[in-house]
Amino acid sequence: MEFEDILDQAGKKRDELIATELLVSSKATVRAYAVALTETISPEVREILKRQLSQALNQHARIADYMIEREMYHPFDLEKQIKKDKKKVKKARKIVSESAQPKKRSQKGKKRSVEDEAAADDVVPRLEGEASMADQGAAHESGRQPVESGSSRTE
Amino acid sequence: MAKKDKLDLDLGVHETLELHEVTTLRRSTLLKAHMMESIVEDPELRKLLRKEKQVSEKAIDEIEALLP
Numbered sequence: 001m002e003f004e005d006i007l008d009q010a011g012k013k014r015d016e017l018i019a020t021e022l023l024v025s026s027k028a029t030v031r032a033y034a035v036a037l038t039e040t041i042s043p044e045v046r047e048i049l050k051r052q053l054s055q056a057l058n059q060h061a062r063i064a065d066y067m068i069e070r071e072m073y074h075p076f077d078l079e080k081q082i083k084k085d086k087k088k089v090k091k092a093r094k095i096v097s098e099s100a101q102p103k104k105r106s107q108k109g110k111k112r113s114v115e116d117e118a119a120a121d122d123v124v125p126r127l128e129g130e131a132s133m134a135d136q137g138a139a140h141e142s143g144r145q146p147v148e149s150g151s152s153r154t155e
Numbered sequence: 156m157a158k159k160d161k162l163d164l165d166l167g168v169h170e171t172l173e174l175h176e177v178t179t180l181r182r183s184t185l186l187k188a189h190m191m192e193s194i195v196e197d198p199e200l201r202k203l204l205r206k207e208k209q210v211s212e213k214a215i216d217e218i219e220a221l222l223p
Contacts, residue, residue: 015200018191022207025184032180036173042166045174045221052177052214059210063203070197 016072023067026060171222178218185211 033053040046067073074081166174188207195201 015195015197018195019200021187021191022203025187029180029184032177036177039169039173041170045170048217055210059207066199066203
């Protein structure tokens with residue numbers, strides 16, 4: 001659900017993301033076919049792969065054309081493309097940190113609260129112990145001679 | 156079926172593995188295209204996704220027929 005919310009926020013950028021994904025996939029597909037073709041022995045398989053490679057190349061061309069047309073991709077303006085890519089990396093980082101943080105925070109928060117509680121538990125008995133010791137000390141002090149109470153404090 | 160079996164005999168080990176590789180990649184592309192089709196806004200891009208789905212499905216079927 002979180003991911004969908006982010007996609008909705010992205011609005012028009014979502015289509016660009018989809019187109020980029022398609023473009024990257026089509027590149028990978030073309031490479032896979034090229035590699036597969038170099039391992040082919042059977043002429044039948046070779047023919048099929050060649051045909052499919054050609055289809056994959058056409059598909060890549062269609063997507064690249066679409067992206068250039070919509071100014072999602074600037075193959076002739078390297079500076080612009082790099083600037084855009086950097087922006088996207090930044091944005092991706094932001095999205096990831098924003099969607100990951102709440103979970104982490106809640107977990108950390110839980111952990112922290114548990115730790116705090118544990119710490120508090122630790123602290124309270126200590127305080128109580130100290131208080132009781134102090135009380136005892138006070139009792140000692142009140143009941144016994146001051147010298148003994150002083151020695152008990154140093155312990 | 157007979158044709159299929161005959162083609163199977165002709166397949167080399169490395170060839171088979173590469174065909175598997177291709178089908179795996181195309182399958183993931185097909186599923187991605189399918190998922191993205193439901194969230195895409197631009198109709199032209201949707202057309203590209205549909206095309207990708209069609210081509211992928213056909214390609215997977217063709218290669219699957221070659222594999223044992």
